[in-house]
Amino acid sequence: MAKSKTHVSHRQYDDEESGWACMNWFEYMLVVVLASLLLLGALTLTLFWALYYAGGFAWTEEPARQFNLHPVLMVAGFITFSGFSLLLYRICRCCRRIYVKLFHTIFHALAIPCIVVGFIAVLDSHNLADPPIANFYSLHSWMGLVTMGLFALQFVVGFFSFLILLCCEGATAAFRASLVPIHASFGITTFMLAVATCLTGLTEKAFFKLSSKYSEMPEEGIIMNALAMVLVALGILLSYAVRREPFRTQVKTFVTERL
Amino acid sequence: MAKSKTHVSHRQYDDEESGWACMNWFEYMLVVVLASLLLLGALTLTLFWALYYAGGFAWTEEPARQFNLHPVLMVAGFITFSGFSLLLYRICRCCRRIYVKLFHTIFHALAIPCIVVGFIAVLDSHNLADPPIANFYSLHSWMGLVTMGLFALQFVVGFFSFLILLCCEGATAAFRASLVPIHASFGITTFMLAVATCLTGLTEKAFFKLSSKYSEMPEEGIIMNALAMVLVALGILLSYAVRREPFRTQVKTFVTERL
Structure with missing residues (x-):
């Protein structure tokens, strides 16, 4: 279209184009930086909660503290590693397709041991408790099974x-x-499902651990709610990032190339 | 491309095309029927739970039963009406764009009174309880506020x-x-967030109402978990339906037309 126009309108068109490209670049950087901060923030908040409020970690010798591995490893695997994997696959513009693919696989592969150990941790902490706690009755556990299956x-x-x-x-x-x-x-659906599963798990834990004190908004409750809000923000931001047209259009060429 | 080929390959191409169209049509119908069943199923299950297990409905004279309006109306507004609105906008192929737009708006408009009354019901049931129950402390309530804001x-x-x-x-x-x-x-993000908010609400209610009996898997617990699974299935199906290429491609023409 620009070719048929005069020199002036051609320049104007180019200016508009570069204006848009600049806007898209700014938005792209904002999304990448914000998503990275939130992905690391979710893991940091979970770790902080486990270490500061829940007494840190243990293995089978102390089932109550072994449980704390569950939220930390599940957030690491399903949220942080998977989130980075999604993000870099969708918006990485600089590398060859095969490298992007490999990094996408590696990040997801790193999530696997986290998820497996996180799963064992919660099973052990239930089975070795005195008296033992039942497994797979809550909707959080059912959702967890669906999410792990999809993953x-x-x-x-x-x-x-x-x-x-x-x-x-x-x-x-x-x-x-x-x-x-x-x-x-x-x-992206698996990621959203993982977010939803974390949120139901957090709800369970908040009511189990804080009980009626939860309504008085103790520090621990606020930390748990803040973690929930970070997860919600991640759900919104990542599903926006992977669907945003300027990112998608850019990536579309890669995708066809990258089959 | 087909024009430059021989008659035979042209016919083969056409056959392949119609084979794909037939597959797409089958998939399209399957998604529409399944999504409609699940959208109505979620509302039916919530109504059944409220009437059969939670003692039905009341207004301010009985705050405990007034609460039951909250899940039913929120599921009706955020899930059933909004879900049908999303579905019909994305995949309606037969009507003029302005009618599709109007139906999309009407379905969302129908959700508004449900959400407003559902919100008043939970506030009343908290404030009029004896002793009153605190508001906006749980992560379910924080997520609810974010979801309502986005909506x-x-x-x-x-x-x-x-x-x-x-x-x-x-x-x-x-x-x-x-x-x-x-x-x-x-x-679609608002819909997914609504699903996640419902799931945290269901978790809260299950632990509040069933307490330690929940782990023995009573009938009511199974109904609540089943409702959660219907919501999870809806999240998966609807986010698939609105992003599926054959539906999207078909709709792309409408979208450009329908700005």
Whole structure:
């Protein structure tokens, strides 16, 4: 379109373009910095809560303190590592597609031991308690199982489809292309589900631990609510970041390339 | 591309196209039917819980039963009405854009009285209880405030930008076009946040009402967990439906048209 216009309007068009690019760059940086701060903030707040208010960590010798590993490792795996993995895959503009893919996989792979140990920690802390505490009755535990199932499915499907199937690149291109939007959609959904599961877990813990004192807004309650608000902000920001058109458009070329 | 091919490959191409269209149509119908069933199912389960397990409804004369209006009306407003509104806007293929827009607005407008009365019901049930129960201390209440704020912002911005600004259609087209992806992104995020808020509310209620009996998996606990699973399924299904490429591509033409 610009080609058919005069020199002046052409320059004006270019100025507008660069104005937009500048705005997009500013927004892009803001989202990246804010999301990174929130992802690290969520983990820091959980660690602070576990160390300062819940007595730190232990293994099977002290089931009550072994429990504290559960929130910290689940937030590390499902929120911080997974969040960074989503973020860098969607908005990384500088590296070759295969490196971005590998980093995406590595971040998700780092989440796996966190989730496994976090899961064992809560099971142990229930089973070794005196008297033992029942497992899998609360809706938090049901949601946790669904989230872990979706996470595992996404990891296995993603690993085989987007890394292993690269060995016969040409033959599997159409299949991989059709899988990209499904994998992306379920990726952000798994993250949102993980956020929701953390929030129900926090609610449980706040009422178990603080009981009627919770309504008097003690320091610990405010820290737990603040952590919840950080998780809510992350849910809003990340689902915005992965869907924002300027980021998406930029990434669309990568995605087609990156099947 | 098909034009440059032979008659045979042209027909094959057409066959493939219609095969895909048929698959997409089947998937589309499956998503619509399943989402509608789940949206109505969530409301039915909440109503059933309120009537069968929680003693039905009352107004200020009986604060404990007035509370029961809160979950029912919040699920009706934030989940059922909002969910149908999202669904019909994103995937309605048969009507003129202005009708789809109006239905989208009407469904959201119907949610407003539900949310307002649901909010008053919980405030009353706290303030009129003997002794009164504190407000806005739990993370459920904080999340509720954020969700209501986002819902109100979306409604006001959507109403003015996509309906009122139509009066000067040409002049506001670029502005409205830039707002579409932001409104869509925050729309599904508000829905997911509403789902998460419902889940924390359900967790609170289950532990308050069932207390230690919850771990013995009573009938009421199973109903509450089942409601939570319906909400989780809705979160997964709706965020899939609004992002699925065949639906989106189809709708893309509408969206550009429908600024």
